Amino acid sequence: MxxxxxxxxxxxxxxxxxxxxxxxxxxxxxxxxxxxxxxxxxxxxxxxxxxxxxxxxxxxxxxxxxxxxxxxxxxxxxxxxxxxxxxxxxxxxxxxxxxxxxxxxxxxxxxxxxxxxxxxxxxxxxxxxxxxxxxxxxxxxxxxxxxxxxxxxxxxxxxxxxxxxxxxxxxxxxxxxxxxxxxxxxxxxxxxxVRSDIGGSGVMFSIDTESGFDKVVLINAAWGLGETVVQGAVTPDEFQVYKPFLDRAGVRPILERMLGAKEIKMILAGADDDDPVRTVPTSRAERGRFVLNDDEVLDLARQAATIEAHYGQPMDMEWAKDGNTGELFIVQARPETVQSRSDAGALKSFSIGDHGKTLIKGLSVGEQIATGRVCLIDDVADIDDFVDGAILVTSTTDPDWVPIMKRASAIVTDHGGRTSHAAIVSRELGVPAIVGCGNATHVLHDEQEVTICCAEGDEGFVYDGIADFDIKELDLDHVPQTRTKVMLNLGNPATAARWWRLPADGVGLARMEFVISNAIRVHPEALIHFDALRDPDVREEIETLTRGYADKTAYFVDKLATSLSRIAAVAYPKPMILRMSDFKSNEYADLIGGREFEPHEANPMIGWRGASRYYDPAYRDGFRLECRAVHKLREEMGFDNVLVMIPFCRTPEEADRVIEVMAEEGLRRGENGLEVYVMCEVPSNVILAEEFAKRFDGFSIGSNDLTQLTLGIDRDSDKLAPLFDERHAAVEWMIRTVIDKAHAAGVKVGLCGQAPSNYPEFAQVLVDAGIDSISVTPDSYLQVKDHVAKAEGG
Known part of the structure; x- marks a missing residue:
């Protein structure tokens, strides 16, 4: 050389x-x-x-x-x-x-x-x-x-x-x-x-750091030099991008945008300073806006995908944005060393049971649950005081903390994001962590008994006391093949990626209302008619949630589309059947601003819900926002695997009115592969199945509601609980009949519910009846798959 x-x-x-x-x-x-x-x-x-x-x-x-x-x-x-x-x-x-x-x-x-x-x-x-x-x-x-x-x-x-x-x-x-x-x-x-001191910088991974989902790029971003992100001294912005669509013209597959606190930034010091860099607080304006715009996010994601393809393995990269030129640079790239080496044949599922009150929240790392006593350490000089097996609580960590991090049962920090030192090391050690809590060192105290839960999605929770929790281990090395498709019921976008390794046939039921109640939180009509809201506290809360959106309805559309895209990404290219909002009026009223737009109903379960709302002038504009989110999801973000399902559609005439509103918002059945399904949960769906089959591409049997309305039993009644049984002969007749009629008309039929996992004989009934698909919760997927395989073989 x-x-x-x-x-x-x-x-x-x-x-x-x-x-x-x-x-x-x-x-x-x-x-x-x-x-x-x-x-x-x-x-x-x-x-x-x-x-x-x-x-x-x-x-x-x-x-x-x-x-x-x-x-x-x-x-x-x-x-x-x-x-x-x-x-x-x-x-x-x-x-x-x-x-x-x-x-x-x-x-x-x-x-x-x-x-x-x-x-x-x-x-x-x-x-x-x-x-x-x-x-x-x-x-x-x-x-x-x-x-x-x-x-x-x-x-x-x-x-x-x-x-x-x-x-x-x-x-x-x-x-x-x-x-x-x-x-x-x-x-x-x-x-x-790179003059990132007047620009921004951060870390990115070409793999999801929590679930190992290999089709996304995770990007963290903060103002100034990148050491604050690496050290975990700052809570950064976070973005997720879907890699397979990065080369598609006209598609912008950003699955998530999460605004971080970005409390401080590191900048270059003046000529008279002894230290060449210094750390200063960020301005309120800097904290309130994203470091990167969408074009820059996509640029970085493409660079990450290119680097990963060249190295042939998931990568961990650092990037910097020059504040003078606006150019984005890669300043470091190394192999990712945790998720890329995890055991793909086994999947552990943690679920929380009864627990105490929520003490603090932060970003979850590790998808596990741990219990124990708090050991609060303020300074690395005091690490000799750490008690083995305790839950380490501190402001932030750096490599000096590793000797006690490996002895902790869990880690909680005030600052940091998913690419901070605390997050990276906790993954490598297999220890759950909650980072970026903001106030953990002020709220928690030494020897306090707590539960650290990282099993509920992106957000991690510290609960008071020792909670009950369950661990299931799923063996993915021996999954039987079945003719009947077995799909997943998913509602929470934050936990969807956890199940990407399951060889499911798609998502048979994605619940829109979960996203509305947890991610959006505001009644759509309150966003449409914001200026007319009477309650000043409601107006203030909505102003806070929609910060950065000049058009408040755009907040609803954007949040709904990006949240649902995280489920669609896990399923792609297999179908994701999205059920449009299925709140009852009392549940809609609980949304922020909802009480000004919802009636009081004596029996909301069979009241103004599902399809009857979508064409009604009192909610039709809200349904239009739902349709626009689906249109964005399919056309702008590229997830054409998303299909639409209409719940609680009582009559064919009602179906016609709903389909008309959808078409006005660009959702036309058969256009760009769009299929529209109907829930089969009302006896009229069975009685008039031939008519519904002319308007829809398939039926999805909601076994709970169909049982309730067939037998005339309130499924929530303690007195009638012994009578509520999806296996009842009357319910079985309904299921067999709608399958026969649907197949005669050339459309598909699926079922979403727990009955096939609870009762092996029910799976036999469905298979014998010729059901096309069964959709179940992820933790029961393997059990149902086994039940179906045995039913098909018998």
Whole structure:
């Protein structure tokens, strides 16, 4: 190689050069050489070599000193803190060999000349030769120094990077992973600074960090330099993008936009400051808007997909946005080391039972549940006070905290996002964590008994006391094949990705009302008629929720479409059958602003619900918003696997009126593959099945309501509970009859409900009747699949 042995420019490095320049720098060189023409932008730079490190150590006589010091620590003669401090001091006091110093100065001058500057501001990033490996990330173990200016300053920063190879955290991590301290060398990447101090930066993964869902890109973003995101000192914005649609023209597949608090930012310091960077509070305006616009989110996601495709594995990347030019750069890329190595054959499902009051909330990491006593640690200097097996509660973590994080049963932090240090390490350790709570260290106290629940979606909950919870392990290695399709009932977008590994035939029932009540929370008519609302408290609450939306109805459409897209993404390309809103009037009234628009009904269960609302002038405009969200989901976001289902449609004439409103909003049956189904839950759906079959592509039997209305039993009545039975002969007659009539008319029939999992004989009835599909909750999927396979074989 023509470059000097002590330094090599990124242009001359490849992925195979890990032994020479470490994982980080070899990866930067790989991207510069091979991906620049594909739109991947990497700031220019050079790397010092592992040979330069070893020559530095050897020239200062440090080999024996390091070995003797580590041996003394291993023998218990000196504590870890002193061993690390002594070695670091020895390295920082060392002198550069003449050849290495000259090579670094020369490379820095050349890099400055390339940028057209005399003394270029650079970042000095540590890159160990045992780093970014498939089973060991070494994330954040060594130091990075930002805004380094001048030859002398670069030499000092490189020496500091060498010393950081022997921080307490780095020594501990190597010990945990079985690496000999003398076998690891360090390279330093000297890279042109991106002016993200006046722009933004963050971290992204080409895989969902919680579920391992491999079709999304997760992006975190904060203002200023990226160290705040990596360290978990800030709660960032979060975006999810669906990778398979990134190359589709005219499609914008952003599944989620979540505004983070972004409490602080790291910026470059002034010329008179001792530290080259400083941390300052963000403005109210910065906290209230996203760091990235949609075009930038999609640009980053495409870069992530390109990098993943080139490396052939899920990747963990850092990015930066230059505030002057608006350009987006990749400043680091390494293999993802947790989800990509998880056992795909087994799936553990945690579910919470009875629990105490909610104490705090945050972002969930780990999809598990843990119980125990709180151990509140404010400062890393106090980690010796940690009690093994306790729940660690602190403001934020960095690699110095790893020794106690591995001894914790769960972790809770005030700050940080899903790509923060606390989140990354907790995943690697298999420990549940709740990050970005904001006030955990103020609300929780030492020895308090709590439950940490990360099993309810994106949001994690700390409950008071020791709660009941259940763990199921699903074996996906032996799933029988069936002619009858077995699909999933899903309502919560936040937990949908958990089930992506189930080999289901799609989503047979997605409940729109769950999204409206949990993500949107506002009655659609209250958004349409906001200016006429009488209650000032309701107006204020709606103003807060719709912040950033000039048109309040756009909030409803956007939130509904993006939330539902997370379910559609898990199903794609298999169908997702979306049931339009099926609240009863008393449930609609509980939405924010709902009481001004809903009547009081004596029996809402058979009152103004389902199809009867959709064409009624009192709700028709609300239904139009639902239709616009579905249109956006299918046409703008690309999820043409979404099919529509109309609930509680009592008559064929009512169906005609609903279909007409849908068509006015661009949802026309048969156009772009759109199918429209009807719930079969009213006896008239069976009696007039031939007429309904002319208007719909299929029926979905709602066994609970059909049983209730066939037998005339209130399903919520304690007195009548013994009589409520989906297996009753009358209900079975209804099911067999509608299947026969539907098939005679050439349309499909499915059933959504728990009966096939609760009663194996009910699955036999459905299979014998010729049902086309059965849709069940994910945790009962394998059980029902087995029941159906046996029914088909018998």
């Amino acid at each position: 023509s470059a000097p042995l002590e330094t090599i420019f990124f242009d001359d490095l490849r992925r195979a050069d890990v032994a020479l320049v470490g994982g980080k720098n070899s990866s930067l060189g790989e991207m510069v050489q091979t991906l620049g023409s594909m739109g991947i932008r990497v700031p220019p730079g050079f790397a010092t070599t592992s040979d330069a490190y070893r020559r530095f150590i050897e020239a200062n006589g440090l080999n024996a000193y390091i070995s003797d010091t580590m041996a003394a620590h291993a023998a218990g003669k000196i504590i870890l803190h002193k061993a690390g401090a002594d070695i670091r001091a020895a390295i920082l006091g060392g002198d550069w060999p003449a050849a290495a110093e000259a090579a670094i100065r020369d490379a820095y001058r050349k890099l400055s000349d390339r940028a057209g500057q005399t003394d270029l501001a650079v970042a000095a990033r540590s890159s160990a030769t045992a780093e970014d490996l498939p089973d060991a990330s070494f994330a954040g173990q060594q130091e990075t120094y930002l805004n380094v200016v001048g030859e002398d300053a670069v030499l000092v920063a490189c020496r500091k990077c060498y010393a950081s190879l022997f921080t307490d955290r780095a020594i501990t991590y190597r010990h945990l992973k079985g690496f000999d301290h003398t076998d690891v060398a360090l390279s330093v990447g000297v890279q042109q600074m």
